Amino acid sequence: EVQLVQSGAEVRKPGESLKISCKVSGYSFTSHWIAWVRQMPGKGLEWMGIIYPRDSDTRYSPSFLGQVTISADQSINTAYLQWSSLKASDTAMYYCARLVAVADLDYWGQGTLVTVSS
C-alpha cells in the first residue's frame, strides 16, 4: 500500500527556520517525483515544486523559487520542505504528493500545518 506520511504540525516565530518531512512507503521512492503543494487558510491549492529523489533534480514554481528548499534522502525514503527564515505569510497547510507521469498527483500525504506567529 502506497503511503505518504508527513511530520506533525509546527508552530514557529517569524525569522525561525523549519524543515518538514514526507516519508513514503509501498513503492520505490526513487521511481517517482514528489510534489509539494501549499494551501493557505481558506484558500486553494498552489504548486510549489517537485523533486526526483533518484538524482535530486528539483523544479520550483516561480512563486516559490528562493523562498523554500526541497530535498530528499533516498536512504530513508523521505522528502523535505524547508525554510531558512519563516514569515507570517508562510502559515498554511503543506501537502506532499506522489507525481506519476501518467496519473499526476495520485497519492497524497495527510498534510502538515505550519503556523508562523509572534
Add this chain to the structure above:
Amino acid sequence: EIVLTQSPDTLSLSPGERATLSCRASQSVSGYLAWYQQKPGQAPRLLIYDTFTRATGIPARFSGSGSGTDFTLTISSLEPEDFAVYYCQQRDNWSGSFGQGTRLEIK
C-alpha cells in the same frame, strides 16, 4: 506559467442533478489535465487524469472531457458525498499549476 481559471466559483445543485465544472487554460495544455476533489479537513483526492481517465476507485458518474484550453468535469447524478471543492491541475514539462477551485454546494 500556465494559468487555469475555473468556473463557476460556486455551484449550487441538488442531489440527483448533473454538475458541469469548467476549467480554462491561458494557453494550450499538452493533455496532462487532472481533476481533484477536496473535502473539509482532508487532503485532495485524484479523480481524473490525462483529461479523460478516471483514477482507481472513482465512480463512473465522474467524467472528464476537453482539449486545448477548455476542459470540463461532469458529475452525471450528484450523490450527497460529492459536495466538495474541485480543482483542475495542469502539468507542462514538470511545471504545474492549479485552478482556483469550484465549490459544489447543496442547494
